[in-house]
Amino acid sequence: MPRPGQVKSSGERLSDRIALGVLTRVFPPWLVDEVVVECGRVEQRSRLLPARAVVYFVLAMCLFSGQGYEEVARLLTQGLERVQRWEKPWRVPTTAAIGRARRRLGPQPLKVLFDRVCGPVATEETAGAWYRRWRLVAVDGTVFDVPDTEANGAFFGRPGSGRGQRRSAYPQVRVAALVECGTHAVFAAATGPLSVHEHHLIPGLLARLRPGMLVMADRGITGFGLWQAASGTGADLLWRVRKNVVLPVLEHLGDGSYLSQIAATGDRARRELVTVRVIEYTLGTDDDTVYRLITTVCDVDQAPAAELAALYHQRWEIENTLDEIKTHQGGRQLVLRSQYPDGVEQEIYGFLLVHHALREVMHDTAHRAGLDPDRISFTRTLNAARRHVTGQAALSPLTAEAGPHSHQP
Secondary structure (H helix, E strand, C coil): CCCCCCEECCCCEHHHHCCCHHHHHCCCHHHHHHHHHHCCCCCCCCCCCCHHHHHHHHHHHHHCCCCCHHHHHHHHHHHHHCCCCECCCCCCCCHHHHHHHHHHHCCHHHHHHHHHHCCCCCCCCCCCCEECCEEEEEEEEEEEECCCCHHHHHHHCCCCCCCCCCCCCCCEEEEEEEEECCCCEEEEEEEEECCCCHHHHHHHHHHHCCCCEEEEECCCCCCHHHHHHHHCCCCEEEEECCCCCCCCCCEECCCCCEEEEEECCCCCHHHCEEEEEEEEEECCCCCCCEEEEEECCCCCCCCCHHHHHHHHHHHHHHHHHHHHHHHHHCCCCCECCCCCHHHHHHHHHHHHHHHHHHHHHHHHHHHHHCCCHHHCCHHHHHHHHHHHHHCHHHCCHHHHHCCHHHCCC
16 A cells, blocks of 8 residues: 555555656656566555656756755655645655665666667767767776775775875775767766776677777777777777887878787787777977877778877867766765665766766757757756756656657667
């Protein structure tokens, strides 16, 4: 039986009407319900916090970062409560009840929702998202501080300390991501303990690459096997490599680049050689700042060296994207709130889902106005989305009941 205080005269629970304001278009209830069923999280009995409401709560706590559990629940429902169509006011769940509900849900529904919703956003008309025929993509990694609990410390680990320095106060979770440069949309992600290098997380992202993408990476992303796996998806690559990587000149090309070969290390090196094109250049007058790029695009007519050198710095868009999530969306000196590893993973995907939804809204706004998405303020969009959640009583009932054809991933 439904608990007192959450049932309307029609039998509908207030929790059935919880939404995310303008972001509900990206995460419609029918889709959340599908994911809940797929992950086997359907409730065996009626609860104050059914699974759909918990998914929306996790997203809301990543939208209203810094607010306590109970305050997030109030913000998520206060617009609905103002309608006064419910037999009794909805009782805000306690922090302990919300924590238990999150543990019942687990990270899997958020991960599946991410896979279902989060893809590249740019259309052919999106300014700044393309170089010639290629969709611009970047791959990189970052870390998030997590609460200093025994479970988090044992699973994630802490950063090493320098000589004479104390270890970090917080354990850290490592995250690797693929980002569409022109829209800042994160469309693939993987998490792991701090001891797991990005090289070991990135292979889990490669299934999201497609022919027609140009994937850029900094010199921290290296390795013959990773290069082979990424280029094997059909995507083209433009990666910076360290100055000590041996790249013998096989053939000079007309635009100043040259063909070379990279090889696997170890006994099989001589049998595994891959031809790459090398572009070397300096920035400004400092000859020590040498950039060395290798690419799968060996035809100079398709992509001249000077253009690729200028293009590579679009890779920094992934740094801006991660800053949006960690600093603007999460707040300065962000420490995730989850006390246990499954909750950390759930929270990470909550942050990524909310960020992707905001970026979809920004892209749609820019598209209608004929603007580059970079012209739209992320902070203003974030604040507007927060206002829409607290004002969600104005939403039409159709918003909550829309079917699959209303969702535009």
